[in-house]
Amino acid sequence: MDDNCVLKIQVDYSNWNDADNIKRLWIMYHELTHDLFNVEHGHGGPMMDPSLPSELTKENFLKSKQTLINYLKLIKFKETCSKKGEDKLRELLKKN
Numbered sequence: 529m530d531d532n533c534v535l536k537i538q539v540d541y542s543n544w545n546d547a548d549n550i551k552r553l554w555i556m557y558h559e560l561t562h563d564l565f566n567v568e569h570g571h572g573g574p575m576m577d578p579s580l581p582s583e584l585t586k587e588n589f590l591k592s593k594q595t596l597i598n599y600l601k602l603i604k605f606k607e608t609c610s611k612k613g614e615d616k617l618r619e620l621l622k623k624n
């Protein structure tokens with residue numbers, strides 16, 4: 529999260545294997561948002577809460593993902609590794 533030139537995410541192999549696809553997506557969005565955008569818990573809606581919701585459904589995931597993306601669209605990039613990377617991220621956000 530502190531090095532804007534490196535993307536590094538670690539997952540617990542056992543928990544990852546036990547998780548369904550919705551839970552895996554939720555975790556990846558959460559962790560990528562930490563690392564790519566330096567967003568901390570409590571910002572960007574339910575997906576950036578420190579723990580998973582008690583009910584994790586596809587509808588809950590899709591709604592929370594859109595809330596997060598809407599929040600990310602408002603963020604100004606303060607430190608970037610390269611302008612090219614920033615442009616690519618902005619391009620990805622526009623698609624959602």
Ligand SMILES: [Zn+2]
Nearest residue numbers: 558562569578
């Ligand atoms: Zn977190």
